[in-house]
Amino acid sequence: MQLESMYQEIILDHYRNPHHKGLRDQYQAEVHHVNPTCGDEVTLRVRLSDVALGENAVIEDVSYASQGCSISQASASVLSDLVIGKEVGEALAVHEAFLELMQSRGESAGDEEVLEDAVAFAGVSKFPARVKCALLSWMALKDATAQALSTGGDEKHG
């Protein structure tokens, strides 16, 4: 059944028990992204180690508040697991790999070495209307890291 290929157990687990959820007070950039057709929303904050390092700065924390469907919620949870502790450049490479998987229309299984739990989203790529849900938090992450680097990383306290 197609449906089970989308709603993998891993996805439902992350949906029921999201990791790293909630907004934490220390961050350099905060972004708010929405998916206007369905009302999914995410507010996402990143904290980098040393912004002067550019893409070599380490993502020390990603925190987020979100509402939306199982796919968008699980995606944010998987994302935070994946990128916290990575350098910005590495995280963007994971983002690229995830984007490619999502655009594969069910043709790719994804590279488990790079994507880890995120390969569970391979089935979602067969449902064009849901791809945006899976990508919402990743787009937010990309935006937030770019902002953190470009603003010179003044630490904010929320």
Add this chain to the structure above:
Amino acid sequence: MNTDRRQAGRAAFDSELVRKDFPILERRVQDDKALVYLDSAASSQKPRQVIDAMTEYYERHHSNVHRGVHTLAEEATALYEGARDKVARFINADPREVIFTKNSSEALNLVANVLGWAGESNGIGRGDRVVTTQMEHHSNLVPWQLTAARTGAELAWLGLTDGGRLDLSNLDEVVDERTRVVAVVHVSNILGTLNPIDAIVRRAHEVGALVVVDASQSVPHMPMDVRELGADFVAFTGHKMLGPTGIGVLWGRAELLEELPPFLGGGEMVQTVSMEATTYAPIPHKYEAGTPPIAEAVGLGAAVDYLTALGMDNVAAYEHELVEYAIDRLKQVEGLTIIGPDTAEDRGAAISFVLESPALGAIHPHDVGQVLDEQGIAVRVGQHCARPVCLRYGVPATTRASFSVYTTKGDVDALVEGLEHVKRFFGA
């Protein structure tokens, strides 16, 4: 609506026969499952009669309209204007007051723009007030926000009660002496609420304001008499009333349409043109610049014929009974909450709800819709172009089931079963 007429019309048409007119209802989806189409508020399906009328138009009569003396030009013009006459009769209007647009959104933008440009007599200006409601489709909200911003007018709105109806308790304060326009939806596409237009018209006209009614979700489902309604403008859209996409209608009072400035400029809408100055065609053509959607008008005319043959009183009665049945059944689904009036009174043919499962809490409408789709059941999920309503009721989105003349109680039963399956699917 008149209850006696409703009773009299009960079961006056056989939905199984009606269904045979809609070829798409034979579609199998998702591994050969019967299609259960519960998304008619987004767009209705089309009967064979509409599809045939459009095909025949292209096969036998197509030409441009109002240009040329040859046979086809005359036939095309007669068909196009004939469609206008049908629509006019359908809503009890003078054909000169029926303007063909692209859809409801364009019709509403037309009014919002020309009122913004009109100047003193009818226009919206600095310090004036434009009133709308928290229940509007974005198509009857954003055009007024734009006009208010451009003219310096103030936008105010009527709120909603917890029960999903317009809060009219402060009507006289919101529609104050400065108000020039009140824009209100007749039947909400998300809540299903049928609004008391008469009360709003009474107050608006008392202060000299015009009333614009978005009838996108009422004209397909109940008798419409624009004279009886009492508003000054009424907008609706072809594709929700068994007609094609690409055509909508703006009805307006002749004396207003004559006085207000044109919307788009171009061919058809002019009388004489020189490099220095132009005079405009009489209404309705003054508001129809360029080659119109001719085949679509013909299709809409055929849709109006189809609905007229069923009888709009019968349609209203049939759908009322269906809504009553659906509300009753949905209320018995554990974990389901209707967003909007929870009885069938003063209600259109759309029902929104949210669903919870014991294990998971709220199941997001996106997930509900996906699991229903897998069973061949088509519903709409999301904010339904009415985000302020979702904010008002504190829900991120809703699932909406909506009906038309070809919807049956069996479709409702399939939905209810489908929802139980959704809960099981996410309940693990």
